[in-house]
Amino acid sequence: MNNMKQIFKGKKILITGHTGFKGAWLTQWLLKMDAKILGVSKGIPTKPSLYKELKLHKEIKSIYLDISKDDRLEKEVIKFQPDFIFHLAAQSLVKESYLNPIETFKTNTLGSVYLLNAIRKLKKNVYAVFITSDKSYDNFEWSWGYRETDRLGGPDPYSGSKGAAEIAISSFQRSFFPDEGNIKLSIGRAGNVIGGGDWSENRIVPDCMKSASINTVTQIRNPNSTRPWQHVLEPLSGYLVLAKNLYENKNIHGEAFNFGPSNDLNVSVKDLIKTMSKDWKKIKWKILRLDDGQKESSLLKLNCDKALHFLNWKPKMSFEESASATVQWYKNFYDSKLNIKEFTLSQIEEYENK
Structure with missing residues (x-):
């Protein structure tokens, strides 16, 4: 990450999606690199934020x-004339997608289409x-990691909706963004992200x-479900490395990349909570028995060999480090008089120096 600042x-x-959890961390990181940022979002998604x-x-x-229906998006993109684009805007909750499937497809699929059309x-x-998700994969709950x-x-x-967005991105890339053209794009797929400052509903860490x-x-619903948990700075570093490689004309235009923890770091919900409770004794839980008919995969793994081979990217943080950094952020927010912005910047700097 040492030469990243000179790129951005x-x-x-x-x-x-700059007002969301990952979007805010990415915005802060790029501000630290003295980038000039325009953020586009539907609003402030949570309180606190x-x-x-x-x-x-x-x-x-x-x-x-609203990127899925507002004509201003194209005008603002053309007016701003960006050098780099990170598309994180999304409806990102599985439970919410059952409650509002049409809005989910509009935001995640049509929103990507409108941005692609503006870019061209x-x-x-x-x-x-373009950021999609590990849940873009048709999950058969294999014990090995999904490849791109x-x-x-x-x-x-x-x-x-995320799988459909990827089809749209690929279609636009092959139709309108040739290899020799001025637009270069790639897709990032990340696993379950944890870290300070997430206040989304129906997520285990918040x-x-x-x-x-x-x-x-x-109350936890699926204690034995496993996920590729990773600290938020891990996939964000992957997105930055991906943008850097596009900029340096590496042959990755139109390619998708997984960004997740090491293959041996899939951990259950129950073990995540137990690990976090070591750093904060106030964390207590009980298992809630509930069958609401809404299917959510219980086993999900990513294979990130492609990112290592083409981008020289690999995760830096152990599961224990990720859980501890997450808990320390919230403890400082709720219990401490520490300046939370300074603490956030210190976590970014610590990650950069790993």
Whole structure:
């Protein structure tokens, strides 16, 4: 990561979904590299909000619109003339996708299409990273990790919307963005992300942290489900490395890459909570027996060999380090007088120096 700043310093970077959990961390990291950022989001998705807590609204220009139906998106993209684009805007919750499947497909699939169509109007060199999900894969709950060539799709509307977005991205790339053209793009697929500042509903880490802060018990639905847990800085570093390689004209235009933990680091929900509780004794839980008919995969693994081979990217943090860094952030937020922006920057710097 040492030479990353010279790539992004002074560059105009468009981030969609910049007010979300991952978007706010990425915005803060790129600000640390002296990038010029335009953020596009539908609004502030949670309260509290990492974006607000880091006071990012005071450092960048934000535009609030619905990318799946607002004509302003194309106008703002053309006006801004970005050098880099990171597309993170999404409806990212499986449970919500069952409640609002149409909105999920509009945001995740049509939103990507509208952005792709706006990008193709640009005449300058642009390097775009589209973020989808590990749930883009049609998950058969194999014990080995999914590779980038495996079949896309999934049993729930969220997975389907992300798989459909990938088909649209590939179609636009092959139709409008030739190898010799000015637009270069790639896809990043990340596993389950943890870290400070996530307050999304129906996610195990935010649920545990909110409960611990008020001394209540967290109810967990699927204690034995395993996920490729990773600290938020891991996939973000992958997205940055991917953008850097696009910029340096590596032969990865149109390629997709997995960003996840080592293959031996798939950990159950129950073990994640137990590990986090070592750092914060207030974390307590009980198992909730519930069958709501909504299918969510219990086993999911990623194979990240392609990212290692083509991008020289690999995860830096152990599972224990990821869990501990996450808990320490929330403990500082809820219990400490430490400046949370300074603490967030210190975690970024510590990661850069690994």
